[in-house]
Amino acid sequence: MEEQKHHPPHWAQRFVEWYCKPDLAEDLIGDLNEYFERNVRSIGPRRAKLIYMIDAFKFFRIYTVRRPTFVNLFIHWIMIGSYTKTSARNLMRNKLFSSINIIGLAISMSVGLLLIAFVLDLHSYDRFHKKGERIYRITNVATFTGEQGGKFASTSIKTGKLIREKVTGIEEVAIVRDGFSEDAEVGDNILPIKGFWAEPSLFSIFTFPMLEGNPDRALKDPYSIVLTETAARKLFGNESALGKAIKFDTLDYQVTGVMKDVPFFSHINFEALVSLSTAEQLNKNDKNLEKWTSMWSNYVYLLPSEHADMASIQSQLDAIAKEENLADDNTKIQLELLPLYKIVVGENLRRSEGLHTVSPHMPPFVLWILGGLALVVILSACFNYTNLSIARAMRRFKEVGIRKAIGAGKSQVRQQFLAEAIMISLAALLLSYFIFLVLRPQLINLAPEMQRIVKLELTPSMVVAFIAFSVTVGIIAGFMPAIFFSKVSAINALRNVSAPAYRSVKVYKLATLRRALVIIQYTFTLIFITTTAIGYVQYKNILAFDLGFNTENILNINMQGNKPDALLKEMSEMPEVTALSRSLITTAVGNAWGGYMTYKDSRDSALIMTNHVDENYLSLHEYKLIAGGNFIARPTTAKAVREVIVNEQVLKRFNIADNNPQKAIGEEITFSNARGNGRKMTIVGVMKDFHYGKVENLIEPVAFMFWTPEDRAVINAKIQSTDMLATMAKLESMWKKIDPVHPFQAEFYDETIEDAYSEYSAMIKIIGFLSFLAISIASMGLFAMVVFTTETRLKEISIRKVMGASSGNLIYLLSRDFLWLLSISALIALPVTYFFFESVVLTHFPYHTPVQIAELFVGLLAVLLIAFMMIGSQTMKAARSNPATVLKSE
């Protein structure tokens, strides 16, 4: 008798009943049951159940599956007309609720549309290459002693050559060297050109169609150059460029080809390609070019032969790396293959500073986070729909009752309500598309990088994705109402339109569900809005952060390789310019320059950040000297620089003169960088600590050395002007005289700082926008619920009023429930946000200000205020109505 207790899994049985033809179902399930009973006895209930489930799926065969009969389809088709009609009537009858649903869904869906467009754009990168699926790029995984390693997009030229020689199963290898950037001279026409050094094989791997010239030979000989169509037109006008000469610096290059412009959605972008043999000629004497460890500015692309064994290629790469790593003790490099399609959307790879080309990149987790945020907003709108439909259910019971009475099954009612929800969401799609059009330029202009990454233009696949998305949203929104209405029994629905029917479907359970949905909605809204508030305050704090020096009204002019003296002289005569100085780089915005310093112990060397500045730099930026003074000597060559001004961290790092700044003056250190090895230098001044890196970084040891004319220059000008535009125009005309080719590059220090943190401002804008959406959607939902409750409780309100309740009492009565929900949401949301910031976000900022109570509660206050305005206005309206007219019609 024991086996009687065990039942086959219910859902599996239901599943078979669902898919199986009705006339086959009974004996089939019977057979399964018989087997089950037998199995329970022989191998135990657990395995018997498992076998039952597996068998239930095994019977899913062509001959068992029921087909939708023609009649069913036909009825369905006719009924769609009826569904559309009733849904449309229902929409028209409740204009307020329909518009709240449609607008809410439209607003939230526009975010979804933006995200879909964004993701599709990112995934269309590099798809124009015909052999794209087979193309790989080499990733260097480097570890250095004493320095941070990591994965690099670049590799060495040697890697490419070794792969070409040794690795089997490769059809083509192309080495591409980054950093070709020179001024092209054609007659009087001078134009800066940026591009790559590349090999002929590039054209057989990638699909870059050649308009003129032979792709197999164009990049073979030294000093040959292939121009893109646009570059060719800029340089030569309408004449054919092929075979003409271009002068770069002092050398003549021959144009051996003109190719089509690089498509927008390409991860590499260039105006011209110069043969790699040119780079080899130019660097003939540089042994480093061919070194295994010169991996900073070359890319190697591979095209394995069709059906190549990637595992074997990888193991051959490992073998190469193993052999090459023997030669160098400090650097260990592993080679990895990165598929072309994973370059743009894929792992974050490091690249060395100062390369001319930036390839667009988006790590997948950012997309997932954005997707999650968008989902929250969309769900919020779906919750509104669910809540409103269920709350207003009473009015539609009659309809459902009649439908059921004349023969509609559960599934048909379900379909009806799903169809209605999908109709609404399709209507919302139309509206949200217009919102999408409005938001698109905003998103693209959000950050300068954005313009380079995406276009967000409508493509056929995007249209399909939009519609599919809209239908999905409709199904999510309509799911709960559909289930709810399909469960209503005809008798209950028709017996009495109002109370009993409502009660029969477990009204309390539904109210709990509604409350839960409202709590979730408001929790997310509060998290969004509080995050925005805290993020904004923190961002402002970063911008206003005391870096340890003054950045106000300082204009930095990048000389772009020109000598600064002429401009400096002219500027010094301008009355608006109150002070001038020169420096190598602009600090505190993420730029870095450095070298290794040793003190007495020659084995103890440390990386020290440096800047090369002239004698006016310190006073212009108001650096605080705590000991010593400015540079004494004014050397004109880098070799003659013998003085250094350091910050307190340097003294601390080497324990110079027991950390006593006064005694440190005159101490000697040794310094090595690109300018020369092991130069002895004397400390002439000690500055108070200041921020050389961005605010995220801890204050590091920094040394200033004298700027000499060999250095690139940035002119720092302190400007006092009432008419900034005129001053800038004047400066620009001065610049034109010095450098007619390159555009004037000048930016105020404060703006540069703002740019350096633009990613945070973009993030805050996005979250701020989402929180605005979330709050408006939640508020709309709340508003609709309030309208509905006051409508249904109008009589109660009137009676209370007659009995002497004040408006205040009534508002309290109606808002009490909501206040509870809001406080629960606040109790969840505020601590979550607080801890999220304190323990996750702000730990990256060692110098941050703590989160203030005010920022935490400002969001809650705003939400409360909006809620009270809505509840208040509706209640006042109800309370002001004359009780006599309301109660008359009982």
Added chain:
Amino acid sequence: MKGTNIGEFEELVLLTVAALMKEAYSVAICDELSNQTGRSVKLGVVHAVLNRLEEKGLVKSHLGEATKTRGGKRKRFYQLTIPGKAALVRAKSIRDQLWDRIPSLVWKKV
């Protein structure tokens, strides 16, 4: 014409249906086949074959009485039809003919 030729497994199932007479329903056929042939026969396969045979008109079926043992589900009993019987007889006669054509001399050599 569809239904005149039957496969080896189909033939076995048909024979079992005939042998089991009134008790021929899927699980019993499955068990009987397993016992007689010694191979493990899957219920799903038997089911599919029975369904195909019924489509071909070689067997017919009817639902029996509900019993407690199968969760209250009725059994579907199968019966040989006249074309079914004809198909079996034909299959047997083809084999017999072929058997007869083998001279006994050959057997000894193998």
